[in-house]
Amino acid sequence: MADGTVDFAAASRAALQDPQLRGNFRRAMDGLMGKRAAQFPDAAEWRGVRELAAAVRLRALAKLPELLERLEENCSRNGITVHWAATTAEANAIALDILRKVDAKLVVKGKSMVTEEMHLNAVLEDHGIEVLESDLGEYIVQLDGTMPSHIIMPAIHLNTKQIAHLFKRKIKDAESREDAAYLTDLARRVLRAKFLAADVGMSGVNAAVAETGTLCLIENEGNGRMCTTVPPVHIAFMGLEKVVEKLEDVPPVISLLPRSATGQPITTYVNMISGPRKSGEKDGPREVHLVILDNGRSSIYADPELRDTLRCIRCGACMNHCPVYTKVGGHAYEAPYPGPIGKILVPQIEGLETRGALPHACTMCNACVEICPVKIPIVEIMGRLRVEAVRPGGAVKDGGAKASRAEAMVWSGWAAMNASPTAYRIATLAMSRLGNAAPSSLPLLKDWTRVDNEAVRSKPRFATRTLHDLARAKGIPDA
Amino acid sequence: MPDARSAILAKLRADRDAHPLTPPASDFTPIEAKRWPDDDRLPRIRRLMEAVHTEFLDATDTDWPAVLREFLAREGVGTLLYAPETEVGKRLEREWEREGTHEVERVRGDPRCERIDPCLTPHPSHAPHGPLPSPGAGEGPTLIPYDKPIEDLKPQLFTAIDAGLTTTRGAIAETGSLILWPSADEPRTLSLVPHIHIALLRADALYDTFLQAMREQRWADAMSTNALLISGPSKTADIEQTLAYGVHGPKRLVVLVVRS
Numbered sequence: 001m002a003d004g005t006v007d008f009a010a011a012s013r014a015a016l017q018d019p020q021l022r023g024n025f026r027r028a029m030d031g032l033m034g035k036r037a038a039q040f041p042d043a044a045e046w047r048g049v050r051e052l053a054a055a056v057r058l059r060a061l062a063k064l065p066e067l068l069e070r071l072e073e074n075c076s077r078n079g080i081t082v083h084w085a086a087t088t089a090e091a092n093a094i095a096l097d098i099l100r101k102v103d104a105k106l107v108v109k110g111k112s113m114v115t116e117e118m119h120l121n122a123v124l125e126d127h128g129i130e131v132l133e134s135d136l137g138e139y140i141v142q143l144d145g146t147m148p149s150h151i152i153m154p155a156i157h158l159n160t161k162q163i164a165h166l167f168k169r170k171i172k173d174a175e176s177r178e179d180a181a182y183l184t185d186l187a188r189r190v191l192r193a194k195f196l197a198a199d200v201g202m203s204g205v206n207a208a209v210a211e212t213g214t215l216c217l218i219e220n221e222g223n224g225r226m227c228t229t230v231p232p233v234h235i236a237f238m239g240l241e242k243v244v245e246k247l248e249d250v251p252p253v254i255s256l257l258p259r260s261a262t263g264q265p266i267t268t269y270v271n272m273i274s275g276p277r278k279s280g281e282k283d284g285p286r287e288v289h290l291v292i293l294d295n296g297r298s299s300i301y302a303d304p305e306l307r308d309t310l311r312c313i314r315c316g317a318c319m320n321h322c323p324v325y326t327k328v329g330g331h332a333y334e335a336p337y338p339g340p341i342g343k344i345l346v347p348q349i350e351g352l353e354t355r356g357a358l359p360h361a362c363t364m365c366n367a368c369v370e371i372c373p374v375k376i377p378i379v380e381i382m383g384r385l386r387v388e389a390v391r392p393g394g395a396v397k398d399g400g401a402k403a404s405r406a407e408a409m410v411w412s413g414w415a416a417m418n419a420s421p422t423a424y425r426i427a428t429l430a431m432s433r434l435g436n437a438a439p440s441s442l443p444l445l446k447d448w449t450r451v452d453n454e455a456v457r458s459k460p461r462f463a464t465r466t467l468h469d470l471a472r473a474k475g476i477p478d479a
Numbered sequence: 480m481p482d483a484r485s486a487i488l489a490k491l492r493a494d495r496d497a498h499p500l501t502p503p504a505s506d507f508t509p510i511e512a513k514r515w516p517d518d519d520r521l522p523r524i525r526r527l528m529e530a531v532h533t534e535f536l537d538a539t540d541t542d543w544p545a546v547l548r549e550f551l552a553r554e555g556v557g558t559l560l561y562a563p564e565t566e567v568g569k570r571l572e573r574e575w576e577r578e579g580t581h582e583v584e585r586v587r588g589d590p591r592c593e594r595i596d597p598c599l600t601p602h603p604s605h606a607p608h609g610p611l612p613s614p615g616a617g618e619g620p621t622l623i624p625y626d627k628p629i630e631d632l633k634p635q636l637f638t639a640i641d642a643g644l645t646t647t648r649g650a651i652a653e654t655g656s657l658i659l660w661p662s663a664d665e666p667r668t669l670s671l672v673p674h675i676h677i678a679l680l681r682a683d684a685l686y687d688t689f690l691q692a693m694r695e696q697r698w699a700d701a702m703s704t705n706a707l708l709i710s711g712p713s714k715t716a717d718i719e720q721t722l723a724y725g726v727h728g729p730k731r732l733v734v735l736v737v738r739s
Contacts, residue, residue, distance in 0.1 A: 024719075031720050048509025058502035065491040078704075084484035136726055137717035153717060160719045180721035188726055195727075196637045212702050222671060222713035222728020229667050229705070230629070240487065247699045251510060251690040262716070265527060266654035269728070270708035278704055280663035283629035294483070298490045304498040 008357040011332040012324075013451070021157055021329055028156045029326040035263025036317060036371075053256050054375040056249040057311040060241075064301065067210040067243045068292065074213030078275035080288045088118040091293045095120060095202075095235060098289055099129060102233050104199035108191075110217070110224035111135040112204030113151055113314060114237040114293055116336040117349070120202075132194050134223035136187055143170045149330030151337060152261045152316040157329050191223070201227030201285065205238035206313070207253055208290070211246045213274060215290065218254065220268040228273055234285040236273075240292050241301075241310035253313055256373035260317040296349040296397065303395040305384055309344050311374045316341075318368035318378060324361055333358065340368035344381045351398035352389045359385040410444070428466045435462035510690050513653055520652040520685040521736070527655025531711035532724050534733045543737050544574035547677065550733070551620040551642070560636070560643045560673055563624035564664035567646050567679055575622055625666050636672050643673035643729075649684035650734075651692055651708070657734065658692060659707040667705045676729040678709070682738045 015021055040046040060067060072082045085091035091114075099107070107129055109115065121131045121142070133142040137154035141147065144166055148154030155163065164178040167186060174186055195201075203224055207216045215236050217224050228234045244250065250272075258264045277284035300306050319325040319339025330338035335346040335355070343362060347355040359382045368378045385396065390407065392400025417423045440449040440459045449457050468478065515523060525535055538546040551559060562568045623640060625632070645665055648658040657678050661667040670676050686692035689708065693699070698706065713728030724730060 028720055045509060048506075048512075051503070052506055052509055055503045055505040058500065059505060062495070062500040062502045064495060065488050068488065068491070084487055086483040086487060090483055134727065135717070136715045140717065153720075155717055156720075158719075160721065163718055180718040181723045183718055184715060184723035184726050191727060192637060196633060212699055214702055214706075220713070221715045221717075221726040223726070225667075225671050225707075226727055229671060230633075240491075247693060247702075248507070248690060249505070251688065251693070252507075254689065255510065266656055266708065266710050268531070268709065268711045268714055270656070272702070272706040273704070274702040274706070275704045278663070281661075281666065281704065282625060282627065282663070283666040283668045284661075284704060292487075294487050298487055298494065301491060302494040302497075304500070307498075307500070 005354045006334045006357050008332060008334075008361045011334060012328040012361070015328040015332045020159075022327065024157055024159050025326055025329045028153065029320050032263060032320040036260060036320070037263075039259035039263050039265065049252055049255055050373055050375065053252040053313075053373055054311065056244060056252055057313070057374045060244050060249070061301070061307060061310055063245060064241070064243070067245055068240060070210040071208055071213060071243050072292075074210065075208075075290055076213075078213045079278075080213060080215075080275055080290050083289060083291045085291055085293045085295075088293070088295050091118050091237065091291050091295070092120055092123045094291050095237075096123070096127060098233070098235055098287075099124070099127075099200060102199060102287075104129060104233070106194065106198045107131045107200045107202055108134050108194050108198040108223075108227050108231065109138070110201070110203035110219065110227040111138055111154075112202065112237050113336055114204055114239050115202065116148065117239075117295060118237070118293070120237075132191070132198075134191050134194070134221075134227060135219070136184065136221060136223075139187055139191065140166065143167075147331060148336070149338065150316060150319060151314055151339075157331065191226075195223075195226040195230050198227075198231040200233040200235060201229075201231040202235045202237065203227050205236050205242050205290075206257070207250055208238055208243045209245075209247050209250060210243055214247065215273045216250055216254075217271040217273070218257065218267040218269065219271070220264075222269060225269055225271050228271060229284055232285055233287045233289070234273075234276070235289045235291065237291045237293060240294055240297050241312075257313050257315045260371070260373045261315040299395075299397065300348045306348060306381060306395065308376050309341075309348060309381060311376050312341055312345070313374055314341075315373060317371045317373065321367045321371045323363060323365060323367065333361070340378045340382075341376070344378055344385060347385055347389075348396055351401070352385070352396055353398035353401040356389045356398070356402045359383075359389065406443075425468070428468070431462050432464055432466050507690065510688055513688050515652045515687055520687070521682060523652050524650050524655045524685065528711060528732075528734065530655075531714065532732075533655075533711050534731065536733060536735045537738075538735055539738050543679070543735060544571060547571075547644070547735060548574070548578070548619060550677075554675075556620050556641045556675065558621045558623055558639065558641045559677075560623045560625055560640045560669060562645070562665040562669060563626050565646060567644070568624070568664075571622065571644070575619055578619060625669055629666065629668060636668065640673045642675035642677055643669040644677045644679065645670045647678050647680050647684070648696065649686055649692060650680055651686050651689050653688045654708075654710060656689070656708040656710040658686075658696075659709055660703045661705050661707070662703065667707075670707070670709065671728050674725070674729060675731045675733060676709075676712070677733045677735055679735045679737060682736050 075082050083094045124131045133139045140155040140163055149157040160178050160180055167174045167183055168176045205215050206218050258267045276286055276288040300309050318341050322339050325339040333342050335342050337345050343358040347358050362382050364379050366379050388394040388396040388399045389402040417427050449459055536546055536550055561571055648660045650657050659670055712724050712730055712732040713726050714724045715726040716722050
């Protein structure tokens with residue numbers, strides 16, 4: 001929406017009317033769910049490694065400030081320059097400053113969700129710097145001028161035909177061929193020239209190891225390695241929760257992330273960077289910078305219940321298994337992080353005023369919690385955020401933004417009715433006698449029966465006899 | 480920004496101290512328990528890696544340069560980039576010399592290198608125009624030493640080199656992954672930019688898990704500037720979940736298994 005407020009209901013209705021989009025998602029998500037399941041044939045192994053991965057993430061959060069200091073110390077010792085940013089604006093300013101110092105004109109990027117959060121590409125373009133996304137999916141989305149619809153597979157909303165048309169329109173000399181191998185090769189040719197010419201490479205971080213000052217990145221394409229190896233300067237961006245204590249903490253995370261995300265035993269590349277080119281080495285960047293971003297994460301950390309949001313390793317399994325996401329796709333969430341994790345992360349980062357609809361975009365079916373490799377209680381946090389949205393002065397940004405006097409009155413009336421046996425009897429009697437006469441256009445009923453002012457559901461029917469009546473008829477006395 | 484740093488750390492510390500968190504013990508036994516019998520590791524690695532289009536060559540200490548030569552000739556590979564300071568690199572030079580085909584190039588735009596259009600032929604042997612003619616007797620693929628900084632090698636590295644040869648520090652049975660440990664002698668881009676990556680794997684350097692490898696090799700004591708696990712050629716499924724190989728990194732990964 002123009003004012004920045006997410007209208008999930010409207011966006012999801014539009015998505016539901018798009019059979020092409022629904023078909024693309026259905027096919028992709030069914031495939032991903034099947035492949036993930038095939039990677040966990042042994043339930044005991046899944047339980048054991050999952051407990052370990054969750055423990056690794058919790059231990060990192062328990063020691064978060066100390067580990068970040070240790071990470072900084074060890075990165076600096078390795079020759080990596082560490083920068084801290086409280087806000088996305090600060091992080092963008094740090095990036096611009098580094099780019100200005102090396103007079104950068106062309107930046108190639110590996111996949112980074114944090115830079116999506118920062119809207120970094122738009123900022124750099126405003127400053128006349130050419131930025132090229134090099135992950136194939138991100139490249140497609142960038143050419144298309146849209147947003148990623150999935151954190152792991154950004155262009156999952158498009159099919160081969162749509163991508164072939166896009167390449168034909170945007171890439172010089174492209175043939176109109178609906179062939180994934182041809183299209184991939186075309187992107188290879190365009191992007192290899194850019195890796196060679198780039199002044200700076202940028203990337204995200206999957207895990208940063210405090211013990212050794214090592215940045216771990218996983219990927220299949222090799223573009224991440226290109227961005228972090230070939231250009232003379234590498235800038236890595238990480239959310240401050242991405243740190244782990246020890247190098248040994250990496251294998252459990254790496255064991256679950258690709259299996260949960262795409263159903264692969266491991267990604268093609270696990271790229272562990274512990275510094276810029278050392279003296280005597282023939283390649284690697286001359287400078288490596290690490291930008292550690294807060295952007296609301298320290299506020300999430302302040303609340304012992306909401307803190308679990310920060311365990312996330314960004315595998316995307318929760319969205320692949322979400323009955324809402326798989327129907328409406330990623331764009332309906334209008335956020336860098338869609339799906340279940342986005343529904344709890346984005347409102348906490350951006351506030352409940354504009355993102356208050358997201359925690360309601362959920363059936364509370366718990367599929368995401370069952371599948372999460374680090375056991376984040378997503379549904380509990382979702383419930384908590386629904387409460388925070390109507391409770392002023394709470395722990396979350398813009399808490400109470402969705403508070404409504406009418407709703408508050410209804411709930412206090414409901415509480416009073418249930419607290420008094422007499423009121424309860426009168427109310428249930430009234431409902432059983434008169435409830436069915438109420439028109440479906442009545443304020444609260446309308447929310448259920450109508451969508452876009454069109455009758456879509458029938459009114460619930462009230463029983464003519466109350467439960468108490470029926471119980472008495474069976475000879476069960478009132479308490 | 481030093482201000483952001485101290486503000487963030489102070490807030491995290493105050494928040495954590497107000498609500499300390501006691502994490503459960505980290506029990507690594509589910510990973511430590513993953514074990515394979517000695518004879519099963521290599522077949523497992525091979526099966527997992529072949530499933531993602533990795534190719535394997537079998538050789539011994541004595542014949543690996545010949546096996547490599549034969550492969551390069553068969554596939555019509557014109558140029559091989561190698562690390563001249565490593566034992567493997569020195570052996571390669573000796574063997575090429577012995578065969579009387581010592582063609583160590585100081586890199587320049589050799590027209591031979593243009594024989595394969597590397598961008599258009601993911602598998603030279605499967606290319607529409609059929610396999611390229613093998614070099615004749617006495618004519619081996621040209622060896623190109625990686626003996627200067629990437630800045631002096633960049634354009635050729637991206638356009639004129641068909642294959643790169645690296646060593647490995649072993650392989651991992653659980654996931655079918657090679658361990659690469661780039662160094663001053665063996666640059667990072669050797670396994671990344673050439674269209675074919677050939678990796679020499681010693682058959683006695685096999686580990687059960689990533690965890691076991693990093694413990695036994697004591698990684699935490701001294702990390703390489705760029706330690707790597709490589710489990711296949713570059714690939715993507717970003718176009719409608721269709722697997723395509725060779726998107727940005729090597730199009731082919733060839734593991735040369737060397738037995739004592």
